[in-house]
Amino acid sequence: MNTPDFAIITDHLAKRFGKATVIHDVNLHVPTGQVYGLLGPNGAGKSTTLGLILGLLQxxxxxxELFGQPWRRDLLGRVGASLNGPAFxxxxxxxxxxxxxxxxxGLKADVVRRTLERVGLAGAGGKAAGQFSTGMKSRLALGMALLTEPDLLILDEPQNGLDPEGIYALRQQLRDYAGAGKTVLISSHxxxxVQQLxxxxxxxxxxxLRYQGPLAQLQAGYDSLEDAYFHLTRAGQA
Incomplete structure (x- = not known):
């Protein structure tokens, strides 16, 4: 089976809630086997876009399109996701x-042990998840998303609550995951x-969608990446 060039394509995607347009004409192209960072300030529509991709919103x-095919619910079997924190x-x-x-x-029991080690929770013991720190909850959310070794991993603000060591470990995990031919889509502000990942x-x-492409191309013509980003996200503001 041929691997499609893009794990996700959205075609003029739009979403209104009442009279408010939250997502307008968004055309994402998420390449297979790469890490795609969806950047934007709080309230930009990132979580809504991910919800639309996952079928949580219509x-x-x-x-x-997922994996080169029009969206179907059975295709979600190839997707692991964490939105708005873990459901635990x-x-x-x-x-x-x-x-x-x-x-x-329907997974084998040993997948749990491997996943706990992978996300740094092997030492959590019998501590109830409701007593976890924010960072530990983020690790648990990632573990749930990774259980099936999905072809596509979608994570909403996965670094929330992690300390610098945890952020570094997450970055390495996601880079390695993409390096193995999987696809990662993360949202972040x-x-x-995102620049490092x-x-x-x-x-x-x-x-x-104000920009889509390589980071270096976004920065071209500006003194810094921050200048380019703020130009895009402040354009049109009073």
């Missing part, structure tokens, strides 16, 4: 939470972190 107009059982440990998901997915970026502001 578009007002436009469409989504607060009274269960990290291992028990992953075991629940593994059983539902942290320009510096992403192959391709999209800059979303006011529900509109």
């Amino acid at each position: 578009p007002t107009s436009g469409g989504v 059982y607060g009274h269960l440990s990290a291992a028990e939470n992953l075991e629940v998901h593994a059983r539902l997915l 942290q320009l510096g972190e 992403a192959d391709v970026i999209g800059v979303l502001h006011g529900g509109t």
Whole structure:
């Protein structure tokens, strides 16, 4: 089976809530086997865009392709995602939470141990997930998304709550994941972190995709990457 050039394509994607247009004519192209960073300030529409890609929201107009095919629910079996933090059982440990998901997915028991080690929660013991720090919850969310070794990993602000060591480890994990031929789409408002991680970026502001392409191309003509980013995200403001 041929691997498509793009794991995700959105075609003139739009979403309105009542009279408010939240996403307007967005055309994302997320290359297979790369890390795509969706940048934008809070309220830019990043989480809504990811929700549309995952089918959690229905578009007002436009469409989504996954793996070169029109969006179908069964294609989500190849996708791992974490949006708005992990959905976990607060009274269960990290291992028990992953075991629940593994059983539902028909996975072997040893995948839980490997995943705990992978995301740095092997030492969490029997501590209830509801007592986790924000960073530990972020690690648990990543573990849940990685359980099936999905072809496409979609993460919304995955570095939230992580300390510098955790951010570095996450960066290495995602780079290695893409290096193995998988695709990673992350949303973030942290320009510096995306700069160190992403192959391709999209800059979303006011529900509109202001830029899509390599970081170096975005910076061309500006004194710094920050100047280029702020020019895009402040354009049109009073």
